[in-house]
Amino acid sequence: MYNFNMCEKFKNLKNTEYDIALLLNKKGILSANELQEILKVDKATIYRNLKSLIKKNIIRKVSAKKSFYELNCNIHNPIHPHFECIKCNKIYCLKPLSAEDTINISRYTNFEIHSIDIKIKGTCDECKSMDN
Amino acid sequence: MYNFNMCEKFKNLKNTEYDIALLLNKKGILSANELQEILKVDKATIYRNLKSLIKKNIIRKVSAKKSFYELNCNIHNPIHPHFECIKCNKIYCLKPLSAEDTINISRYTNFEIHSIDIKIKGTCDECKSMDN
DNA sequence: AACTTATTTGCAACTTAGTTGCATTTTATG
DNA sequence: CATAAAATGCAACTAAGTTGCAAATAAGTT
Numbered sequence A, B: 001m002y003n004f005n006m007c008e009k010f011k012n013l014k015n016t017e018y019d020i021a022l023l024l025n026k027k028g029i030l031s032a033n034e035l036q037e038i039l040k041v042d043k044a045t046i047y048r049n050l051k052s053l054i055k056k057n058i059i060r061k062v063s064a065k066k067s068f069y070e071l072n073c074n075i076h077n078p079i080h081p082h083f084e085c086i087k088c089n090k091i092y093c094l095k096p097l098s099a100e101d102t103i104n105i106s107r108y109t110n111f112e113i114h115s116i117d118i119k120i121k122g123t124c125d126e127c128k129s130m131d132n
Numbered sequence C: 001a002a003c004t005t006a007t008t009t010g011c012a013a014c015t016t017a018g019t020t021g022c023a024t025t026t027t028a029t030g
Numbered sequence D: 001c002a003t004a005a006a007a008t009g010c011a012a013c014t015a016a017g018t019t020g021c022a023a024a025t026a027a028g029t030t
Helices: A008-012 A015-027 A032-039 A043-055 A099-106 A125-130 B008-012 B015-027 B032-039 B043-055 B099-106 B125-130
Strands: A029-031 A059-063 A067-071 A082-085 A091-093 A112-123 B029-031 B059-063 B067-071 B082-085 B091-093 B112-123
Touching: A015 A029, A015 A032, A015 A043, A015 A059, A015 A067, A029 A032, A032 A043, A032 A067, A043 A059, A059 A112, A099 A112, A099 B099, A099 B112, A112 B099, B015 B029, B015 B032, B015 B043, B015 B059, B015 B067, B029 B032, B032 B043, B032 B067, B043 B059, B043 B067, B059 B112, B099 B112
Parallel strands: A082 A112, B082 B112
Antiparallel strands: A029 A067, A059 A067, A082 A091, A112 B112, B029 B067, B059 B067, B082 B091
């Protein structure tokens, strides 16, 4: 996956922050609960560190049926749309938005843009094959 | 705004469902709390009816810092992206996605698509003018 | 109209995500 | 080593949303 060690931003992280970043790097996208189950620390610690990482611009939150978190790292992990399965609620990361599409979408507002979140909802192949 | 009466779907709605649809038609987009404050019914009633309206495909949920709900009615209110202000958390409805952009975005997945949610985050003019 | 059945509602209790205050532990610094 | 700063755990809390159940409304039948 992405080359975690190349990311300068992680150098100054400590303890839980670093563990979270490491896990998100390995797994791609996780919920606060999943992080807590793996790291076995208090949920307050998880949420405090998630908030801090978001503030430092190292991770971003993906709002779906529940919230997920993923790295916001570098060219190895640029902003990308997500697919949310309406059957199993699983989140799939899609390939990054092209420059053209990014520009096109950004034209829908004149406000100052900070980020563009695209979520495609539908049924994933796995769930579709289970239908009758 | 949209011509509410033209929408066949609303004919069979009753009580709270109808009130909610009417309000969303008038106000555009509202949270569950805002609906409850205006309609003065129990929140269980609000959520049950919101769920039912979503199932009937009459409204859709817009997930932001908190959830909002808007009509999913007809050609007068096609699917459109939203702008979420990261300062005041207000939601602005943007002009509908063009057919071209819809097709372009839909190409990012091969899964069966049900809907496309685009949320642009940033700072709205009102909040920007309050900055120093 | 009277009776029965189905639908809608309010209420209270609950779940789950996320937050906050505070005391304790851990880490950093002189 | 002593002290200050930062990170953690714990418990209590908030806010959104859900659920079971009993009471109230509405709809259907004779």
